[in-house]
Amino acid sequence: MSNINTSNPSHSLAELCVLSDLSVRTVRYYVQVGLVDRPDGETRAARYSNKHLEQLLLIRKWTSAGVSLERIREMLAGGDAPIAPRPRAPGSIEIRSHINVADGIELVIEPGRAGLSPEQVRAFLKGVMTTYQQVIDSTDQSANKTGRKT
């Protein structure tokens, strides 16, 4: 959309809604969540160009096709993540580390995809185990306190 001429005649919000066949609230919502660029000027003085209209029409087309707003955000951003992850080929081997943190809690790490070095994995695991221990200790302490009270 970089080749869109932003010096087109400007529209008020109401006009933009008529042209895009969307409600004022929906257009404003798209602006607020960053799917559509903010207008020139604020509140009642806000003006919208054909660039905004183009964005809205694209969003309308994609939402009616069932594309989620998060995905549309990526597509509008242009190239960041429109490519679906490459499907893993049948027969490809993926090795995962299953690290037992405690009974019933397991960390699953596929180092190739996670991009973590062994040192980073160790640091990560240490953090997880420390946090787990803190949660258990604090629960035990509060249980002991309750027990003493009763």
Next chain:
Amino acid sequence: MNAIAPKLCTTDGRELLFEGVIAKGDVRGLCLNMSVEQHFRNPGADNVEVVYTFPLPWRAMLMGVDVVLGDKHLTGVVTEKAKAARIYEDTIADGNTAIMLERNADQSYTLNLGNLAAQERCVVTIRYAQTLAFEQGNLRLLIPTTIAPRYGDMVKDGGLQPHQTTTHDLLAEYDFGITLHLHGLLARARIGSPSHPVTVLATEVLTTVTLGKKAQLDRDFILVLDQLEHDSMAIMAPDFVKADAVAVLASFRVKLPEGANQKVAVKILVDCSGSMAGDSIEAAKRSLHAIINQFDAGDRFSVSKFGNDVAHRGRALWKVTDATKAAGRRWIDELDADMGGTEMEGALQSTFNLAHSGACDVLLITDGEISAIDATIETAKTSSHRVFVVGIGSSPAEVHLRRLASETGGACDFVAPGEAVEPAILRMFNRLRSSRMQQLALQWPVSQKPTWATPVNATAFDGDTVTVYAQFDQAIVGDVSLLCTPMVGAEPIAIGSAQLGALESDGGTISRMAAYAHIDALGRIEGARSIGLERTIALAVAYQLLTDQTNFILTLERAESERATDMPRLNKVAQMMAAGHSGMGSVESSTWAPRFRSGTSVREPSTAYDAPMFCRQDFDAVDVSAATPSVWRTSRSSSSDRTQVDKKLDTINTPQYSGLSPMGILQCLDGKNPGDWPSTYAALRKMGVGVPIIDWLELVVGQDHSETEVVAGFLAAVIEQKFSAFSNGVVKGLMTLAQLMPLQQRVLKYLRSGILQIDQSLQTEIAIHLLTPDARAWNEVFFNATAEFEDN
């Protein structure tokens, strides 16, 4: 000591605007009046717009909204939706403040609070009322607090506008407090909460229930009152709008004639989608065991599960026998929440299509977390089935499930994590076994005709409540009765009756609730949406009711210097993840044990129905599942000392049957001593014989013979069958000839060693049903015909 002020933050460190909810309620007579304070604070330096979508209970009616913004007390009005939206947008655009409350397409509510200035506080108090429905001496109050993630597109399937959709934050924590006052007879009921630890302070006339410990908005608050004496009741109150007119609320406790203990035919459908993982699937399994325990001889049932797809255990209904109950229990024990999404509509349609004769119901066990509920209800309504629902989880989609049950003539009950399932299942079976009441009608006092009355339910169940509203031009006296016709042509009989008392002044609550129910009924009548739109909007505005066509709107014009000069930053309040949803932690395993929880008589899942020990020694090591038998890899204890066999077994894979062919069975038995052959159904299953054949052997043939006899008869039938190598053409026959004949001869030699005790007539019966001259196929007639053990 360093004093650090506590603050709420989002995952990315931003401070939260929503601080939590404090609810207060009074339960008096037939009515619950709740007042829910929602606390917001803008901790930032910019003006923001807060959007918070939240649930209210089924058929709750919004009575009013009070707002305290900073130190200003504000009130608003209910007006037509488009007009309210226009006012809201204009107010925001002018830099002023507006608060708009909408009822969404899925009957959730969205609060829009625009231009909350920096550091400003706002408390929105939502007041709602709900008519209580007693269920067989019980009352279950449910205060929903969060909306769990739902399967499907909230905008496209659920009809929400983009800003009304919900998001979830795993780390969000919002405080929740509640105080309930129970008045009059309700104060003497036995009280318990399966959802929260509660403190109960009771006197003869007032019982106060508060939370026993700090709670959060992550699960429904449930209060169960039982051992209640309740009877039919009729209340008359002045109309809110029309002078002299009155509104009547008639609540009937249905009493059906004695002896209505019908045999049931029920198709059970269980949600095994990912959202059911953890507590929910365990509660579902406990419920299913309780359901199986309720079946008696003469009942019929089927079991199916669904997620992305639906999987039926049989092709039609089973007659209830010990064997079919055992098969059902075994199927339940193997359930897991591993079927992906929640394609409920397709699953229901497929279940409706299962063969049955006569009246049949569906019993659905689910958390109801789907967006496409309208389409699902429409599909269910076109079937001839009533849908009964057991809602599972700490925050099931109550409104969805009650609508589905109500609009198909069924009923709905709920089971929270850790709650005993038996009472709910018992209630459900009481309803299923009730006579189907025909042509329910109201009889008002003689010569009294209402201006309008809400339609009576299509069905009524013994001990449950039927509520009707009506409006009259003036006060009336006398009795109002609920009539039904037990069968076509019979005289109507009264199944509930109440006497109208004196006119009660209640501030318009009953009148507004009546108008709300009237508008709802008009909306459900085919075509009324377009024909009566103006009428329903006018009614809603006159009675100040928040409906599909009206919004609550409140505006505050600020001083010039206080007005916002830019579009507010959006702050959408993320929902707390429902406790235990998708297996994220377990509510059941928490240390707190709910009151009322009774020892369950449901059998713990066990391996008793899997392979017995002696069979496991033989066949457990065989990596051949019943569904996809493939290759015999090892046999730990084979008498022939064969430890590694790479022989390809002959199997069949069709929609009707997946498993070993007769020839595959011969291959399995080859080289093994008859003492090591399977002697149980479980062992046959382990060996790779397909489910339909084992079902037939177990559930039909096994009714008159022992398990060992049936399995031996089956194996003998296969081994002694006169197979023709050329039954499937000359070329294939030549290929088969070299393989089949020597194989059968070898196995036959073992059979004739006399170790197995064979019942010849049983062997013949099995051979006639299952076998043909083709060793690589089963008798098609067996699969094409409706099996004997199924409904016919």
